Amino acid sequence: FKFSFFFNHLLIIYSIFSRMNIALIGSGGREHALCQKIYESKLTKKIICIPGNAGTSKIAQNININFLDFNKLLKELKNHKIDFVIVGPEEPLVKGIVDFLKKNKIKVFGPNKYAAKLEGSKAFMKFICKKYKIPTAKFKVCRNVKNVKEFLKKNKLPIVVKADGLAAGKGVAICKSKSEVLKISKDIFLGKFKTSKKLVLEEYLTGEEVSYFLIIDQKKFKFFGSAQDHKRVGENEKGLNTGGMGAYSPAPIINKTLESKIINKIVKPTLLALKDAGKPYTGFLYVGLMIVKNEPYLIEYNIRMGDPECQVIIPRLGSDLVKIFVNAINNRLNKTQIIWRKTKCMTIVLCSKGYPGKYQKDKIIGNLKIIKPQKDIFMFHAGTKFINENLVSNGGRVINITSIGNNFYYIRKKIIKVIKKINWKSGFYRKDIGWRVIKKK
Ligand code: AMP
Ligand code: GLY
Helix, strand or coil, X not given: CHHHHHHHHHHHHHHHHCCEEEEEEECCHHHHHHHHHHHCCCCEEEEEEEECCCCHHHCCEECCCCCCCHHHHHHHHHHCCCCEEEECCHHHHHCCHHHHHHHCCCEEECCCHHHHHHHHCHHHHHHHHHHCCCCECCEEEECCHHHXXXXXXXXXXXXXXXXXXXXXXCCEEEECCHHHHHHHHHHHHCCCCCCCCCEEEEECCCCEEEEEEEEECCCCEEEEEEEEECCEEEHHHEEXXXXXXXXXXXXXXXXXXXXXXXXXXXXXXXXXXXXXXXXXXXXXXXXXXXXXXXXXXXXXXXXXXXXXHHHHHHHHECCCHHHHHHHHHCCCHHHCCCCECCCEEEEEEEEECCCCCCCCCCCECCHHHHCCCECCEEEEXXXXXXXXXXXXXXXXXXXXXXXXXXXXXXXXXXXXXXXXXXXXXXXXXCCCCCCCCCCCC
């Protein structure tokens, strides 16, 4: 007893001295959820959020600079004596922020530029799938119209067209006619998405989509939650694709047999490919899957947490997130316990009317103040900011109303009750989030 008492005190003293100044890059709901968990860590001294949102401004210092200007960012990190950087979104990762910061002796959690191509280039991801025999939709990388016509001749419709580079979720089209495939392909070849003029054509897979998350260091990977999100803007999965209108965790479709297939057929060969290239990485791996007749097919890789998936996974995490990050960058994940709570979690995104098309900004959200804080319901801000004390909208996805519990039906009911109280006239949301797990009541 005496020994453990002594040891615990030693740990507390150690953690006081090793508390860190942390910078978090990003401004979405994902970043507010991460920020909250970082704020709760024993290892955190101060947080700066670049640029952050109205939600993060309550628990961190927001700094409004362009994080893609790496030199400016570095100066700011040094001014604030930052010990550790955590990167939320994909764009800085794909542009090499991790390599840049490491070269400048700043500790950072996230993948190197090479590994970030898993998300940054569909052609690269497919190349790895082919070389390492990873199950994915049948495909062809095309550089010209001739390539496109060849694929059209041999494959049935619908066909999925994917721009090669990052396209903020707008680079994928599911085409029901050959003329549509040709039209979209020509647009891409002409440079519609500036990052690349290549594209990938692939067969359309019918099944259930699921997101499977891992945290990775150079020796080990660990499960970091499962979730399902709803990408279409309208109820019954109608309308345009969005960043995600809501999500829930865990995803009941994941079971032990499926999980071992995902690990053995997809994750392990991918990590081997990076190792073979001499570029193993540290960071999150978001495996976007289509489950077809109990078999997992890789739809996409992301090298970050999902948004809004992060908002439903983080509330279920029972361990210190900063400790996990620190252990990961020291290749100590094998010695790190990651505890998941049994509770279920759902989020519904309150969006600006018009999203994902044109929408207005700076609309006052007056009623948020009247929502009393409760243990089982949280708000993660996304596109919000304060203008003189007033909370206003600042993006398409505005607030994630999130709740935990034992039953998705009651969780959703609680969330919708709160959204009705907020009664934001400039917003809309989907009432059918989680329909797959809430059949009928
Ligand atoms: P991605 O950016 O690759 O995730 O694609 C965006 C969305 O398009 C995915 O979340 C799927 O809903 C859909 N999608 C992409 N590829 C396919 C495919 N081969 N078959 C069916 N749906 C797909
Ligand atoms: N919710 C999808 C994504 O984060 O890419």
